[in-house]
Amino acid sequence: MSSRVLASLPEGKKAPAPDRKAPERKMPVAISSSPGTEARTPSAAPSPTIAMKRPISIAENSPGITRIVTSKEWVLPARPKPGRKPSVDTPVTKRKAQNRAAQRAFRERRATRVQELEEKLAEFEKDRELKELGYVNTIQRLKLENASLNRGMEELRRQIGHYKGPQGQPYVNPMSSSFAAYQATSDTISSILNGNKSPASNSSIYSSYQQISPAPSSDAPSPTSVYVTPPANLLNLSQVDDDCGACVKDDCVCETIGIKKRSTEDDFLDITKPRKRKLETEVDFTAQFSTKKTEKSSNNTLMASFHGEAKSNSSFDMDCGFCSDDTPCVCREAAKEALQINRSLSECKKQKTEMALPPLKVNNNTKIELKRKSSLVHLPVLHPGPSVEFNAGSMDASVAKAAVAEGLAAASDSTPLKAVSIPLKVASVPLKAVSLRLNEGEIEITSSKPTLQDKQSKLAAFIQRKPSAKKEGCTGDPGTCSLCQIDPMSTLFCTTIATKNSSTRTPTAPVPKPTEDAKIGLTEILNVAPRPNIARNTSAPLLPALNGAAPASGVFIPVPDAYRTLSRHENFDKMDFNYMVGKLTTKGMSVDVGSVANLLRELDRRLYN
DNA sequence: ATCGAACTTCGTGTTACCAG
DNA sequence: CTGGTAACACGAAGTTCGAT
Structure with missing residues (x-):
């Protein structure tokens, strides 16, 4: 203390207050036999309260000292309160004393408030951690569940497709890469039907269908036997709300197991009906151009079926308002193609319903046996929730x-x-x-x-x-x-x-x-x-x-x-x-x-x- | 390892300012 | 006038770090 202190003492300020009782403070126990500790403890800690309570023995010759056993039990004094010791002398003026008291009270309040806020913060942190843990668990569980659902769905589709595809026709998996082509195609057709009159999209439609068509073969079956599974939004335009999001309309598991009412086959036709117009007296340019396309894609059985149908269905027309009657209407063409797809699918479905399939059965190896006996399957439900379940292969x-x-x-x-x-x-x-x-x-x-x-x-x-x-x-x-x-x-x-x-x-x-x-x-x-x-x-x-x-x-x-x-x-x-x-x-x-x-x-x- | 200066932290006092 | 608050300063104790 020293000169600096003495020099900085303002006038009227008194020397530091004498010792005051420091509040007990918890501190880590440090045993030191050095007298220097006591020496460093000034008068603030009046007397070193390091006191021997009872003699204890020192464990000697212990190989690994994990615990210090002293001969005495020391009671260490609390660390003296740091900082300036409060003054005990009465202030010169009343105002000073009042300010001092006010400041003291204010600091006390502030400390209390800070402590409260810290406690609140700790509570929030704890709560947040718990919630976060819960969320993480939920996410993990949902991820696992999602993965298993996807696997199961894929397997179901594959198995169902295997049974549905007649004469070994491969099942077009909507989840495969060609599904994207379907999606784009359906979107394009939908936009055309909704009034988007972009003729340029015609080619894209055409190419899209080429992509999704089964590989052409010389002995390709009749057009009606072509098995195509377009996405639901292509064929089920009027029933978007019924889309479960996982099923394809023509391959809806929900329908298969009887929990969803079968939609009518001609939903798409319902859309186009109001636009139909009798064209018996008109020249069917559409059919003519379709024929040309058919020649172009003679190897494409799917397109061949579409245009073959188009020929026979010359009455179909659609007034897009963009094309004139003398010119080939791209929009009309696209809509017609979609209609043909729908019809060919209807025939496919008819064939499928005629097939006597066994009930759907999935065993432990997640194999599905389709033994459909009837088209309508009632799934009995005995309990609202998964309260009692049959476990997996590991089911106890x-x-x-x-x-x-x-x-x-x-x-x-x-x-x-x-x-x-x-x-x-x-x-x-x-x-x-x-x-x-x-x-x-x-x-x-x-x-x-x-x-x-x-x-x-x-x-x-x-x-x-x-x-x-x-x-x-x-x-x-x-x-x-x-x-x-x-x-x-x-x-x-x-x-x-x-x-x-x-x-x-x-x-x-x-x-x-x-x-x-x-x-x-x-x-x-x-x-x-x-x-x-x-x-x-x-x-x-x-x-x-x-x-x-x-x-x-x-x-x-x-x-x-x-x-x-x-x-x-x-x-x-x-x-x-x-x-x-x-x-x-x-x-x-x-x-x-x-x-x-x-x-x-x-x-x-x-x-x- | 010890010592001491510098630095940090914390508590306290004093003063000024402001709003009711 | 009085209570509340911010700003500044001081004191005491602890910590860090370089010199020895």
């Missing part, structure tokens, strides 16, 4: 049996619409449901009403199925099973249950294998609250039927199965995680089926509330 027998039990209950119902089927939300998201099944295991869509015997035999097959490989099931160690490896939420679920178990000191029991008794128990449990028949009335609220709570069943399923079952529910993400786990009755790393059922009902209630 317990969960499978739970689902089977539900199916059994349904099978005993005399309602013909009920069937042994997977309760899916097919009505709302058809492709998703189907491909989910594809991805995770078995899907079976029956076209005919199953008999009770059929149901029972299927049930027996399910029940007798052996559980999957052990690595796919619960390992008893959270985060190590296959499900946990790919789904962080599953890991969290398992960990939470493990934590719950440890806190409640539940003895860790091995994952029980469901027994025959379990099957009966499941049937009883799941019959406690009979599920409404969604197929009969999809809009009917489910609450009345879902109010019943299933008692504890004593039947336990592995945690991953419980997670799979619960996580499929739409409301799974909306319900508090800890609450859900708390609702579950667990024994070790297994969950009581009854508690799962209860939780599902609660999720249902929230969903339909």
Whole structure:
């Protein structure tokens, strides 16, 4: 302190105030035997409060010193409050004293406010991190789901196309590169039909169709046998709203499985009807030019079919208002071509409907067998959500049996619409449901009403199925099973249950294998609250039927199965995680089926509330 | 390793300004 | 006049870093 201080002391200022009691401050303990520490602690810390409380021994000869054991227990003094010590002398003027007090109060308020804000900020940060984690998990799950859906959809398309394409005609995959050509073509035609009179687009249309046409061959079949699957927006111009976004009109899985009403074949014709005009007395220049085109593309069977039709359909006309009657109308031509495509497709469809196809069946290897017996397929839905599901190839027998039990209950119902089927939300998201099944295991869509015997035999097959490989099931160690490896939420679920178990000191029991008794128990449990028949009335609220709570069943399923079952529910993400786990009755790393059922009902209630 | 100067941080006091 | 606030300055304690 020194000269600088002395020199800078303003007039009237007094020397620094004497020692004041410094508030206790927590600081890291640093033991120093050097007396210099005390020396550096000036009078601010009145007396070194380093005091010996009791003698302790020093551990000697210890090879690796991880803990210092001193002979004394030192109580270190709190770090003296830094900064200028508050003055105790009375100010000269009243005003000064008032200002000092005001300033002190102000700083106190400011510090309090800053502290509050910091606490708030910390809370927000914590909340944000939690939400972010949740979002990341959701994104990952959605990505996986999307990928599996795409795979399933692709597989379905491929398989369906394989069966649909007559005489070995390759199925034109809308998702393939030629789909882009379709898209461009349809857009162009649509724009023409809507009044865009750009004659230059004609060539693009033409070339587009050349691209999408099957490879020409000398022994090409009749034009009507050409199988083309244009995108929905080309043929279904009037029913854009009905487009599920995943199906192609002529290849709509939604229609195939009967959850979407078949659209009329001549939707496109309906658009062009008002523009039709009788042209019996007029010269059909369009047909003439079409003929020329046909000659140009003699190898193109698709175009040949179009123009062949055009010849026979000389009455078709379309007044675009741009071309004159003496000149070949490009717009008319394009519209006519689209019409021909539609007609050829109609014939294709007729052929297809005549084919007796078996029901669509997808087994564990995601193979689809098309055994269509009828064109209309009713998909029975027993449950609004994926509350009980059939697992994948790795489906554990317990969960499978739970689902089977539900199916059994349904099978005993005399309602013909009920069937042994997977309760899916097919009505709302058809492709998703189907491909989910594809991805995770078995899907079976029956076209005919199953008999009770059929149901029972299927049930027996399910029940007798052996559980999957052990690595796919619960390992008893959270985060190590296959499900946990790919789904962080599953890991969290398992960990939470493990934590719950440890806190409640539940003895860790091995994952029980469901027994025959379990099957009966499941049937009883799941019959406690009979599920409404969604197929009969999809809009009917489910609450009345879902109010019943299933008692504890004593039947336990592995945690991953419980997670799979619960996580499929739409409301799974909306319900508090800890609450859900708390609702579950667990024994070790297994969950009581009854508690799962209860939780599902609660999720249902929230969903339909 | 030790020491001391310079620097940093924090608490406090004083003064001026402004609005009610 | 009084309360609230900003700006400035000081003091004390801790930290850093170069010289020895």
